[in-house]
Amino acid sequence: MSFPPSEYRTRVDRAQAMMVSAGLDALLLTTEPDVRYFSGFLTRFWESPTRPWFLIVPATGDPIAVIPTIGAALMAQTWIVDIRTWRSPDYDDDGVGLLVGALKGFSAIGLPDGPETHVRMPLSDFKRLERQLGSPLRGDGGIMQALRMVKSDAEIAKIATACQVANRAFARVPEIAQQGVPLSQVFRQFQMLCLEEGADWVPYLAGGAGPGGYGDVISPATDAPLAKGDVLMLDTGLVVDGYFCDFDRNFAVGPVSKGTQAAHAKLIDAVDAAMAVAHVGATASDLFCAMDQIVTGGAGGSDAGRLGHGLGMQLTEWPSLIPADHTPLVAGMVLTLEPGIDVGHGRMIVHEENIVITANGPRFLSAPAPRQMPVL
Amino acid sequence: MSFPPSEYRTRVDRAQAMMVSAGLDALLLTTEPDVRYFSGFLTRFWESPTRPWFLIVPATGDPIAVIPTIGAALMAQTWIVDIRTWRSPDYDDDGVGLLVGALKGFSAIGLPDGPETHVRMPLSDFKRLERQLGSPLRGDGGIMQALRMVKSDAEIAKIATACQVANRAFARVPEIAQQGVPLSQVFRQFQMLCLEEGADWVPYLAGGAGPGGYGDVISPATDAPLAKGDVLMLDTGLVVDGYFCDFDRNFAVGPVSKGTQAAHAKLIDAVDAAMAVAHVGATASDLFCAMDQIVTGGAGGSDAGRLGHGLGMQLTEWPSLIPADHTPLVAGMVLTLEPGIDVGHGRMIVHEENIVITANGPRFLSAPAPRQMPVL
Secondary structure (H helix, E strand, O other): OOOOHHHHHHHHHHHHHHHHHHOOOEEEEOOHHHHHHHHOOOOHHHHOOOOOOEEEEEOOOOOEEEEEHHHHHHHHOOOOOEEEEEOOOOOOOOOHHHHHHHHOOOOOEEEOOOOOOOEOOOHHHHHHHHHHHOOOOEEOOOHHHHHHHOOOHHHHHHHHHHHHHHHHHHHOHHHHOOOOOEHHHHHHHHHHHHHHOOOOEEEEEEEEEEEOOEOOOOOOOOOOEOOOOEEEEEEEEEEEOOEEOOEEEEEEOOOOOHHHHHHHHHHHHHHHHHHHHOOEOEEHHHHHHHHHHHHHOOOOOOOOOOOEEEOOOOOOEEEEOOOOOOOEOOOOOEEEEOOEEEEEOOEEEEOOEEEEEEOOEEEEOOOOOOOOOOEO | OOOOHHHHHHHHHHHHHHHHHHOOOEEEEOOHHHHHHHHOOOOHHHHOOOOOOEEEEEOOOOOEEEEEHHHHHHHHOOOOOEEEEEOOOOOOOOOHHHHHHHHOOOOOEEEOOOOOOOEOOOHHHHHHHHHHHOOOOEEOOOHHHHHHHOOOHHHHHHHHHHHHHHHHHHHOHHHHOOOOOEHHHHHHHHHHHHHHOOOOEEEEEEEEEEEOOEOOOOOOOOOOEOOOOEEEEEEEEEEEOOEEOOEEEEEEOOOOOHHHHHHHHHHHHHHHHHHHHOOEOEEHHHHHHHHHHHHHOOOOOOOOOOOEEEOOOOOOEEEEOOOOOOOEOOOOOEEEEOOEEEEEOOEEEEOOEEEEEEOOEEEEOOOOOOOOOOEO
16 A cells, blocks of 8 residues: 555545535546555556456445455455455456445446546446446546546655656666667666666656657657667656656757757747746646747647646646646646657657646656757 | 558458448447557557547448547558547547547447457547437447457467567576565566566566465565565566567475475466367366366366466456356467465465467467476
């Protein structure tokens, strides 16, 4: 369990207050971060899609876990007391009957149905659940988003730790990346650096390399060797105790043009511009506009669709830094600032930092990158 | 792209024949493995839950990708030609309208809704999709399961490569694990070995350590040091070019009792018993029974719920080795054999191998473990 029970109790208390306002009798949660948010149930076993897992948070009283027997021992190590299990997979009834029993007595049941959510159970079982309950489930009215979007001090400390691990790994990139080294080898060795510096695991690594910039930022690494004049970018979402960092660093493979360094410097300026406005009361949209003004002169962003986002238990969380997101910044939000710049010829450079909003202004969680890219 | 276009065309052809039989005009796919199965679209970017991704496979003609602009460049590198994009996230319409347009003209649209599936898009958007289409979506009738459960030679070669990487990493465990080393450090360093030996990444690592056995197999590692008499187990799902292995190895930390070694030997016997029956025409249930007979004398298994499963593009896939799974084994199925034994005091030992079913009988993809656990 990553936190003391008081942390989880506080989360449940906040959820229950919101459920009363929303007229909900219970929340039904099915995804890894939502289940873990209230229980502390932390395992990489979710990588297996086979078994569904459920947590019920009632409007009054303690949460109820409805889970496969294989998870009973681990759930019993959390603060959750009411743990109901079935031996999954069960082709006749993979937990639905048990879940229906646990939900008996609740009438207005909500589950997350908005942006960035999904229901992690087979659709046929979801329909069966609704049939057996006798009424359709409701949405959660954005309760999980509202709760998880604002981090506690304990959560911020975890994210900061993840960022520090990545800081140390990025500082060691010159050990593994030089002209002639295949990008695929850089990817492997960078993940090893992340682990060596303290990551529990490295769920996410993306990047790219190309002359003066790269063509895209989500492709897997090829075996193409780094070439003189390339910009190399590595973007990692590593995890420590269940919390992510998510930021990148750019490196020049040998000397690059002044224009390339200037493009990078402009991204740093964009982050600085966002930091200048990232105060309580500003909005996600304000951060977008501050960065977009520097990078495109206010043209409205790029194909990435946004210039940053929340992070925490997942690599990306609400809000999105887009013009349409008017979420007010409040103390405790952890965000990425992720401006990208088109450098022509179908190439770009993307830069990313992690910050936390505090009552006294924003604070970097990642060690901010210098204006000039380090030269490998 | 992991395979030549002919591989994907063959998959589409097979799907289309099954769709005709099932009376479906199109399949709608939303998850990473399903989208990749037909397109070859391989990226770790699915780690971000923000954006939905869609692939439509019509009963005649080529697939249509309906995806966020951020993925357009990578999708254009696959064999998919019809790529329709929107700038996501879009709070007014996050791809639903575009998807409805692409689905116009299809009336019976199926999507995977059975065991081990989920719909990876917000429930509110799914309901909106059904409203705009004017009729509910159907299930896929198990088409995706039937297709993906039987691997092509090219897929088997990828899984074999992943297994060989893990073989080499397991062979090096004595370099990193000895009495006194914290389990958490063993976990980190084992992932580094996997990467060093050629894994692209290590999505899954579980394990445990304890006197004569371990209490559970899904918990994260603690900082407790390995102690003399412990059994250490490491279970990895590492990935090479988008395909998983999934097997474990047990190690004795210093000398362990004869009983402990005998328990391990019994698990090897169980695997051998399963191999003896793992011929075309036998069933998943037969494999369960062969192993359960050795381990429990036929008592019916354990809390894990199954004694093995399919694997491939995901850590775990259909079928499940349980009494109720009567899936006939056919050539091309890749399976784990995963017997576990209760060693008392709430502890167990679990052993796992990866095999492929061929016309000439089963073949190990993992290098089969010796009866005696290696002593560290």
